[in-house]
Amino acid sequence: MIIDCSNTLPEFQFQGSDEINPKNENYKKLFGPRWARLAGWTNDEFFNRIKTEPIDNVMKDVYTKLEADFSMDKFLKMLDDSNIVYHAIHNMDYGRDGSEAPADHDYVAQILQEYPNRFIGFAGFNPHKGTESLKVVRKALTEQGYKAVVIPPYEHGLKADDRKYYPLYALCDELEIPIWIHSSINYYKETSVFLDHPSNLEAPLMDFKNLKIIAGHGGWPWIPDMIAMLLKYENLYVDTSAFRPRYVAEPNSGWDMFMYYSNSLIQNKILFGSDWLTIGLPINEFITEVEEWPLKESIREKFYWKNANKVFKLGLENKQK
Structure with missing residues (x-):
């Protein structure tokens, strides 16, 4: 069995392209062909259309097809067929200012209630x-069935060790809740x-001894x-989500050291995470x-589930007995 700790719901992934910051159209061009392939298009079909049409129009057609192909029933069957026993729902709160209310957490809470022991x-x-955001997170963790927290520093324009994150780290430390933090390349042109x-990640790990x-x-x-x-900090874990697996195992792709130590010193630190919806590769x-x-x-x-x-x-170990 497998626990996927990095993903979302199809309806969140395949939302309108107007939800993506227009300053970062390169994200549409990067992920658009991947989602088009997931919808059954060839690369040639996608790129030929964006030569003559606005990419937003092309993506609307892609999303329409994906919405039909990825209804909840069909989605759950895909997970069952692949022995995914738990699937993450990253309910992100994007934005670089406080002008909007915190992201809604009630809808995902309903999903968690409707499909118990299916999603994280x-x-x-x-x-x-x-x-205000901290209150929403506390309610999600203590009343609504959420089991973790997620932050994308590049979306907030802050490093993970920025003191603005510290109230969250204190909450996660108090409740013994793990937090997933984007820790890889970002493609926003205006962001380092x-x-x-x-x-x-080092300062939070040093300052909060129980923070995972x-x-x-x-x-x-x-x-x-x-x-x-990973070798230094006991409470640090890692996933390889959002990268196609065959490239992770490819020599000279930059992952060589990761693959080597996964079989030894970091074997208890590695978690399965896919973001297969993002990369456009069926699970x-x-x-x-x-x-x-x-x-x-x-x-x-x-790697698949025990860690x-x-x-x-x-509590899945009980099901193995």
Whole structure:
């Protein structure tokens, strides 16, 4: 069985392209063809259309097809067929100012209630919205069934060690709740690529002794730094989500050290995370590629579910007895 700790719902992923900051149209061009493939288009079909049409118009057609193909019933069957026993819902709170209310957490709470023991809810925090956002997160964790928190520093324009995040870290430390933090490359042209460097996780890990952090997306392209952090800090974990598995296992792709130490020193720190909806690769194909990784079988089991089961306190070990 598998626990996917980095993902969302199809309806969140395949929303209108107007939701993406127009300053970052390169995101549409990066992920658009991936989602088009998931909708059954070829690369040629997608790129030929954006040569003559606005990309927003093309993406609307892609989203329409995806909405039909990824209804909740069909989505759940995909997960069942791939033995995904828990699937993350990252309920992000985006934005670089506090002008809007905190992101709604009630809708995902309804999903968690309707499909018990199926999803892991990650509450989204926005430091620019301060106490109001913190109240929403606390309610999500203590009343609405959420089991974790998620923050994307690049979306907030802040490093993970910024003191504006510290009230959240204190809350997670108090409640013993893990927090997933984007710790890899971002593609926003107006944002430093180093804003999400794994080293920015060090101060929170030092200041909050019980804080559990999941470094999302593996720390690439700073894998040696990520490994050093994992070796040093007991409560730091990592997933390799948002990267196609066959490239993670490809020599000279930058992941070599990660693959080497996964079979030894960081075997208890690695978590399965896919973001298969984002990269446009069906989950069954994603897992097929992961199966090619040179992991020992005992460690593969840790990677697939045992480590995450411990981090999120899911109690799945009882089902194995």
